[in-house]
Amino acid sequence: GDSVTQMEGPVTLSEEAFLTINCTYTATGYPSLFWYVQYPGEGLQLLLKATKADDKGSNKGFEATYRKETTSFHLEKGSVQVSDSAVYFCALGFAGNMLTFGGGTRLMVKP
Protein backbone atom coordinates (compact mmCIF):
# COMPACT_ATOMS: atom_id res chain seq x y z
CA GLY A 1 0.00 0.00 0.00
CA ASP A 2 0.87 3.66 -0.08
CA SER A 3 3.24 4.96 2.56
CA VAL A 4 5.15 8.07 3.59
CA THR A 5 8.43 8.13 5.49
CA GLN A 6 9.71 11.22 7.26
CA MET A 7 12.87 11.85 9.17
CA GLU A 8 12.37 11.35 12.86
CA GLY A 9 12.59 14.29 15.17
CA PRO A 10 12.93 16.29 17.09
CA VAL A 11 14.87 18.64 14.91
CA THR A 12 16.37 21.43 16.97
CA LEU A 13 17.68 24.55 15.24
CA SER A 14 18.72 28.03 16.16
CA GLU A 15 16.76 30.95 14.80
CA GLU A 16 17.74 31.88 11.21
CA ALA A 17 19.17 28.42 10.52
CA PHE A 18 18.39 26.49 7.33
CA LEU A 19 15.75 23.79 7.63
CA THR A 20 15.38 20.53 5.72
CA ILE A 21 12.88 17.84 6.67
CA ASN A 22 13.16 14.79 4.46
CA CYS A 23 10.11 12.99 3.11
CA THR A 24 9.95 10.02 0.76
CA TYR A 25 6.94 8.11 -0.42
CA THR A 26 5.78 4.88 -1.98
CA ALA A 27 2.65 4.90 -4.07
CA THR A 28 0.99 3.25 -7.01
CA GLY A 29 0.54 5.95 -9.60
CA TYR A 30 1.23 9.65 -9.22
CA PRO A 31 -0.27 11.13 -6.08
CA SER A 32 -0.48 14.71 -4.97
CA LEU A 33 1.92 15.55 -2.16
CA PHE A 34 1.31 17.77 0.83
CA TRP A 35 2.97 19.24 3.87
CA TYR A 36 0.80 19.96 6.89
CA VAL A 37 1.82 21.78 10.07
CA GLN A 38 0.39 21.25 13.55
CA TYR A 39 0.96 23.91 16.19
CA PRO A 40 0.55 22.92 19.85
CA GLY A 41 -3.06 22.30 20.76
CA GLU A 42 -4.33 22.83 17.24
CA GLY A 43 -5.42 20.84 14.22
CA LEU A 44 -3.41 20.32 11.07
CA GLN A 45 -3.07 23.19 8.63
CA LEU A 46 -2.15 22.78 4.99
CA LEU A 47 1.26 24.37 4.49
CA LEU A 48 1.89 23.63 0.82
CA LYS A 49 1.16 21.11 -1.90
CA ALA A 50 2.29 19.86 -5.31
CA THR A 51 0.15 17.88 -7.69
CA LYS A 52 2.61 16.66 -10.34
CA ALA A 53 6.27 15.93 -10.91
CA ASP A 54 8.64 18.93 -10.73
CA ASP A 55 5.95 21.14 -9.22
CA LYS A 56 7.22 23.32 -6.40
CA GLY A 57 4.87 24.16 -3.56
CA SER A 58 5.66 27.21 -1.47
CA ASN A 59 4.13 29.15 1.40
CA LYS A 60 5.39 31.35 4.25
CA GLY A 61 9.01 30.86 3.15
CA PHE A 62 8.70 27.07 3.06
CA GLU A 63 9.29 25.17 -0.18
CA ALA A 64 9.11 21.58 -1.39
CA THR A 65 9.61 20.12 -4.87
CA TYR A 66 7.86 16.99 -6.14
CA ARG A 67 10.68 14.69 -7.28
CA LYS A 68 9.29 11.67 -9.10
CA GLU A 69 12.70 10.14 -9.81
CA THR A 70 13.61 10.01 -6.12
CA THR A 71 10.00 9.77 -4.85
CA SER A 72 10.70 12.61 -2.48
CA PHE A 73 9.12 15.85 -1.28
CA HIS A 74 11.61 17.42 1.11
CA LEU A 75 10.55 20.51 3.04
CA GLU A 76 12.99 23.44 3.18
CA LYS A 77 13.13 26.92 4.64
CA GLY A 78 16.05 29.27 4.39
CA SER A 79 15.74 30.95 7.76
CA VAL A 80 13.56 29.52 10.51
CA GLN A 81 11.92 31.52 13.26
CA VAL A 82 10.86 30.57 16.77
CA SER A 83 7.26 30.75 15.56
CA ASP A 84 7.95 27.87 13.14
CA SER A 85 8.23 25.47 16.08
CA ALA A 86 5.58 22.83 15.40
CA VAL A 87 5.09 19.30 14.11
CA TYR A 88 5.31 18.89 10.35
CA PHE A 89 3.55 16.09 8.47
CA CYS A 90 4.22 14.96 4.93
CA ALA A 91 1.29 13.31 3.17
CA LEU A 92 0.21 11.88 -0.16
CA GLY A 93 -3.20 11.45 -1.69
CA PHE A 94 -5.25 10.90 -4.81
CA ALA A 95 -8.13 13.17 -5.75
CA GLY A 96 -11.13 12.73 -3.51
CA ASN A 97 -9.55 10.05 -1.37
CA MET A 98 -7.94 9.73 2.01
CA LEU A 99 -4.51 11.14 2.71
CA THR A 100 -1.69 8.93 3.90
CA PHE A 101 0.50 10.69 6.45
CA GLY A 102 4.06 10.26 7.57
CA GLY A 103 4.82 9.97 11.25
CA GLY A 104 5.47 13.68 11.72
CA THR A 105 8.64 15.60 12.56
CA ARG A 106 8.79 17.91 15.53
CA LEU A 107 10.75 21.12 14.89
CA MET A 108 12.05 23.17 17.80
CA VAL A 109 13.59 26.54 17.04
CA LYS A 110 15.60 28.25 19.78
CA PRO A 111 16.15 32.01 19.93
Place this chain on the structure above:
Amino acid sequence: DSGVTQTPKHLITATGQRVTLRCSPRSGDLSVYWYQQSLDQGLQFLIQYYNGEERAKGNILERFSAQQFPDLHSELNLSSLELGDSALYFCASSSGQDDYGYTFGSGTRLTVV
Protein backbone atom coordinates in the same frame (compact mmCIF):
# COMPACT_ATOMS: atom_id res chain seq x y z
CA ASP B 1 -11.24 29.29 12.19
CA SER B 2 -10.69 26.59 9.55
CA GLY B 3 -14.38 26.22 8.79
CA VAL B 4 -14.50 22.66 10.12
CA THR B 5 -16.15 22.51 13.54
CA GLN B 6 -15.65 19.69 15.97
CA THR B 7 -17.42 19.24 19.28
CA PRO B 8 -16.72 18.71 22.06
CA LYS B 9 -13.12 19.89 22.33
CA HIS B 10 -12.41 17.75 25.36
CA LEU B 11 -14.08 14.62 26.68
CA ILE B 12 -13.26 12.56 29.74
CA THR B 13 -15.08 9.32 30.24
CA ALA B 14 -14.74 5.96 31.93
CA THR B 15 -13.82 2.63 30.43
CA GLY B 16 -16.76 0.75 28.98
CA GLN B 17 -18.69 3.91 28.14
CA ARG B 18 -19.89 5.20 24.79
CA VAL B 19 -19.29 8.67 23.35
CA THR B 20 -20.25 10.56 20.22
CA LEU B 21 -17.98 13.04 18.49
CA ARG B 22 -19.47 15.54 16.08
CA CYS B 23 -18.06 17.24 13.01
CA SER B 24 -19.51 19.94 10.77
CA PRO B 25 -17.59 20.20 7.50
CA ARG B 26 -16.54 23.38 5.74
CA SER B 27 -19.35 24.91 3.72
CA GLY B 28 -19.62 23.23 0.33
CA ASP B 29 -17.48 20.23 1.21
CA LEU B 30 -19.14 16.87 0.62
CA SER B 31 -16.48 14.58 2.02
CA VAL B 32 -15.67 14.02 5.68
CA TYR B 33 -12.71 12.06 7.00
CA TRP B 34 -12.02 10.88 10.53
CA TYR B 35 -8.51 10.40 11.86
CA GLN B 36 -7.15 9.23 15.20
CA GLN B 37 -3.91 10.75 16.47
CA SER B 38 -2.17 9.02 19.33
CA LEU B 39 1.37 9.44 20.58
CA ASP B 40 2.61 6.06 19.42
CA GLN B 41 0.55 5.60 16.26
CA GLY B 42 0.70 8.96 14.55
CA LEU B 43 -2.25 9.88 12.35
CA GLN B 44 -4.40 6.87 11.56
CA PHE B 45 -7.18 7.11 8.98
CA LEU B 46 -10.43 5.73 10.30
CA ILE B 47 -13.20 6.32 7.78
CA GLN B 48 -14.40 8.57 4.95
CA TYR B 49 -17.90 9.60 3.98
CA TYR B 50 -18.90 11.32 0.77
CA ASN B 51 -22.33 12.92 0.50
CA GLY B 52 -23.83 10.57 3.05
CA GLU B 53 -22.26 7.36 1.80
CA GLU B 54 -19.28 5.50 3.21
CA ARG B 55 -16.45 5.76 0.69
CA ALA B 56 -13.42 4.27 2.39
CA LYS B 57 -12.61 2.52 5.61
CA GLY B 58 -9.25 2.39 7.30
CA ASN B 59 -8.08 1.03 10.61
CA ILE B 60 -11.39 1.51 12.37
CA LEU B 61 -12.25 -0.85 15.19
CA GLU B 62 -15.57 -2.68 15.21
CA ARG B 63 -16.42 -0.80 18.42
CA PHE B 64 -16.31 2.41 16.41
CA SER B 65 -18.87 3.53 13.86
CA ALA B 66 -19.65 6.68 11.97
CA GLN B 67 -22.28 8.24 9.77
CA GLN B 68 -22.86 11.34 7.70
CA PHE B 69 -26.25 12.99 7.84
CA PRO B 70 -28.24 14.74 5.07
CA ASP B 71 -26.97 18.13 6.25
CA LEU B 72 -23.45 16.66 5.77
CA HIS B 73 -22.39 16.79 9.40
CA SER B 74 -20.83 13.59 10.65
CA GLU B 75 -20.71 11.73 13.93
CA LEU B 76 -18.15 9.24 15.16
CA ASN B 77 -19.45 6.84 17.78
CA LEU B 78 -16.98 5.09 20.07
CA SER B 79 -18.31 2.35 22.33
CA SER B 80 -16.98 -0.03 24.99
CA LEU B 81 -14.17 2.43 25.47
CA GLU B 82 -10.75 1.24 26.56
CA LEU B 83 -7.80 3.14 27.98
CA GLY B 84 -6.02 2.75 24.65
CA ASP B 85 -8.75 4.73 22.89
CA SER B 86 -7.47 7.89 24.54
CA ALA B 87 -6.32 10.09 21.65
CA LEU B 88 -7.01 13.15 19.58
CA TYR B 89 -9.75 12.57 17.04
CA PHE B 90 -9.67 14.81 14.01
CA CYS B 91 -12.26 15.43 11.40
CA ALA B 92 -11.33 16.86 8.03
CA SER B 93 -13.38 17.83 5.03
CA SER B 94 -12.81 18.30 1.33
CA SER B 95 -14.82 18.67 -1.83
CA GLY B 96 -14.19 14.97 -2.38
CA GLN B 97 -13.21 15.42 -5.99
CA ASP B 98 -10.00 17.41 -6.25
CA ASP B 99 -6.41 17.50 -5.09
CA TYR B 100 -6.58 20.57 -2.93
CA GLY B 101 -6.14 18.68 0.29
CA TYR B 102 -8.20 18.70 3.39
CA THR B 103 -9.28 21.26 5.91
CA PHE B 104 -8.90 19.94 9.43
CA GLY B 105 -10.90 20.73 12.51
CA SER B 106 -9.17 21.45 15.80
CA GLY B 107 -9.93 17.98 17.12
CA THR B 108 -11.59 16.33 20.10
CA ARG B 109 -9.28 15.17 22.85
CA LEU B 110 -10.70 11.99 24.36
CA THR B 111 -9.39 10.76 27.68
CA VAL B 112 -10.58 7.39 28.92
CA VAL B 113 -10.00 6.80 32.62
